[in-house]
Amino acid sequence: MNVEEVRKLFPGLSGTVYGKPLVYLDNAATIQRPACVIEKWNDLSIHHNANLHRAVHKIAAEATEEYESARDTVRAFLNAGSREEIVFTSGATASINLVAFSFGEAFVRPGDEIIVAESEHHSNIVPWQMMCGRKDAVLKVLPVDGDGHLRMDLLESLVTDRTRLLCVAQISNVLGIVNPVKEIVNICHSKGCLVLVDGAQGVVHTGADVRDMGCDFYVFSGHKVYAAPGTGVLYGRREQLDQMPPYMGGGEMIETVKFSGTTYAPLPGKFEAGTQNMAGTPTLKPALELAEALRDKELTDYTDKVRDYVLNALLSDERIRLYGVPRGTFNKIPLFSFTVKGAHHEDLALLLDKMGIAVRSGQMCAEPLMDRYGVTGMLRASFAPYNTLEEAEYFIKSLDRAISMLV
Amino acid sequence: MTKMVKTLKEVQEGIVEDFSMYDEWLDKYEYLIELGKGLAPYPEENKTDDRLIKGCQSRVWLDWKMEEGRLLFSADSDAIITRGIISLLISVYSGRTPEEIAADDFSFLDRIGLKENLSPTRANGLVSMIRTIRRAAESNL
Numbered sequence: 001m002n003v004e005e006v007r008k009l010f011p012g013l014s015g016t017v018y019g020k021p022l023v024y025l026d027n028a029a030t031i032q033r034p035a036c037v038i039e040k041w042n043d044l045s046i047h048h049n050a051n052l053h054r055a056v057h058k059i060a061a062e063a064t065e066e067y068e069s070a071r072d073t074v075r076a077f078l079n080a081g082s083r084e085e086i087v088f089t090s091g092a093t094a095s096i097n098l099v100a101f102s103f104g105e106a107f108v109r110p111g112d113e114i115i116v117a118e119s120e121h122h123s124n125i126v127p128w129q130m131m132c133g134r135k136d137a138v139l140k141v142l143p144v145d146g147d148g149h150l151r152m153d154l155l156e157s158l159v160t161d162r163t164r165l166l167c168v169a170q171i172s173n174v175l176g177i178v179n180p181v182k183e184i185v186n187i188c189h190s191k192g193c194l195v196l197v198d199g200a201q202g203v204v205h206t207g208a209d210v211r212d213m214g215c216d217f218y219v220f221s222g223h224k225v226y227a228a229p230g231t232g233v234l235y236g237r238r239e240q241l242d243q244m245p246p247y248m249g250g251g252e253m254i255e256t257v258k259f260s261g262t263t264y265a266p267l268p269g270k271f272e273a274g275t276q277n278m279a280g281t282p283t284l285k286p287a288l289e290l291a292e293a294l295r296d297k298e299l300t301d302y303t304d305k306v307r308d309y310v311l312n313a314l315l316s317d318e319r320i321r322l323y324g325v326p327r328g329t330f331n332k333i334p335l336f337s338f339t340v341k342g343a344h345h346e347d348l349a350l351l352l353d354k355m356g357i358a359v360r361s362g363q364m365c366a367e368p369l370m371d372r373y374g375v376t377g378m379l380r381a382s383f384a385p386y387n388t389l390e391e392a393e394y395f396i397k398s399l400d401r402a403i404s405m406l407v
Numbered sequence: 408m409t410k411m412v413k414t415l416k417e418v419q420e421g422i423v424e425d426f427s428m429y430d431e432w433l434d435k436y437e438y439l440i441e442l443g444k445g446l447a448p449y450p451e452e453n454k455t456d457d458r459l460i461k462g463c464q465s466r467v468w469l470d471w472k473m474e475e476g477r478l479l480f481s482a483d484s485d486a487i488i489t490r491g492i493i494s495l496l497i498s499v500y501s502g503r504t505p506e507e508i509a510a511d512d513f514s515f516l517d518r519i520g521l522k523e524n525l526s527p528t529r530a531n532g533l534v535s536m537i538r539t540i541r542r543a544a545e546s547n548l
């Protein structure tokens with residue numbers, strides 16, 4: 001597949017802003033939706049709109065079939081051991097909050113420790129702070145170095161026999177460096193500490209084999225991997241999920257309900273209370289199939305070319321400081337956060353917007369990381385497999401123009 | 408007391424006219440950047456949290472004082488386009504009486520397209536700046 005063929009799959013890409021062709025480089029915030037996902041979403045809303053698991057009528061059975069078949073797709077995509085280990089949520093944030101609550105209730109005692117990386121998204125920090133507050137547990141931080149690499153040399157000593165869980169992104173939404181998750185898992189497991197991997201950025205770029213990674217929990221959002229917004233996944237090892245109490249009570253998560261006491265449904269229903277996203281969740285199927293198809297050799301080579309071009313252009317520009325510089329075997333995805341000497345990120349983003357380029361500016365939901373680097377915000381350009389080399393060149397040229405307007 | 412040569416409305420009309428010369432948004436921004444670069448210096452020691460305006464992606468400090476019945480505003484930001492907007496606001500509202508400011512509807516900002524053409528967070532920042540100016544006027548009526 002070549003990039004022009006890929007672009008045709010995404011109706012939103014032909015849009016214009018201020019009369020200029022849209023150059024969408026905010027893919028890490030949310031990726032554009034392909035026609036196959038939009039069609040699935042429409043089709044379910046029109047022809048299969050029925051509540052799940054509840055009724056015997058035909059369209060309810062079809063809706064349930066679509067929903068449960070998406071679970072099989074996700075299981076295969078993640079190479080999870082069984083479909084019971086796949087819980088549908090409304091997104092990565094919801095998945096993390098679920099684990100923070102239910103894991104906390106089941107396994108965390110006063111004085112226990114949770115570790116998060118310094119580079120985490122607020123979604124992978126705040127739920128743990130809240131849980132540590134409730135449980136009198138201690139939140140510890142695994143730092144990053146100046147180039148944005150996790151301080152692996154500190155990990156051994158940071159994990160103690162009181163550490164219950166370490167939470168880390170597969171790929172940070174600011175740094176774009178692929179973290180050595182397998183190595184982290186090995187070190188943690190050797191000390192009896194479990195690992196949650198936030199795959200919000202990883203799932204679309206590198207995919208995930210949870211059994212190869214060895215992680216205990218893996219979460220991601222559908223909207224960052226071509227599926228409908230408001231969809232998400234929690235993978236958890238059955239061993240843990242079985243011992244964790246439900247996060248929310250409601251319809252469908254029960255076995256029997258009496259005023260004298262309620263028993264819960266088996267996995268994964270126990271964690272899926274209430275009416276689910278019945279039009280959205282099944283779009284994970286065409287979305288993940290596409291994500292897999294887009295990892296083909298021709299396209300990956302092209303995407304690597306785009307990445308290397310932007311990386312070299314940014315690194316060779318003395319006005320620019322890039323955060324998340326690849327080194328050795330640490331791979332980088334085409335996601336670039338940087339600051340420009342003498343120019344505010346918001347000014348740059350406003351000017352680029354007027355040139356038709358959508359980038360992100362600000363703290364990017366990672367305030368501790370901004371503090372780490374002593375900045376109030378950054379500018380981020382994040383590329384998807386449908387972004388062309390011409391767009392990358394236009395971005396670099398426009399960035400140069402914006403900088404010279406400002407400084 | 409300094410004599411005001413132009414009325415508040417006249418100054419606003421002048422700005423609307425200046426902006427109407429530019430078709431392209433980039434040119435309007437170029438103009439705002441120039442204004443931002445020329446903004447009068449703001450004392451470092453006044454960059455305090457109580458003068459910080461909420462709702463902006465960039466940081467904005469806005470300060471005011473009453474002198475001879477007129478409100479004097481000074482402000483700063485770490486972003487240059489925001490400084491340009493501040494400069495516009497100051498050229499219109501600084502040195503006016505609280506009565507003049509309280510009676511104004513700030514609609515000239517809509518007429519130069521500033522409100523809808525700024526990013527959502529920036530527009531919020533503008534709204535917050537306007538609110539602060541209006542409050543200063545109302546508390547001195």
Ligand SMILES: Cc1ncc(COP(=O)(O)O)c(C=O)c1O
Nearest residue numbers: 091092093121123173200201221
């Ligand atoms: C690394 C990372 N974690 C978590 C999230 C939260 O995802 P969502 O807002 O879709 O729940 C994001 C998205 O911004 C992210 O990039």
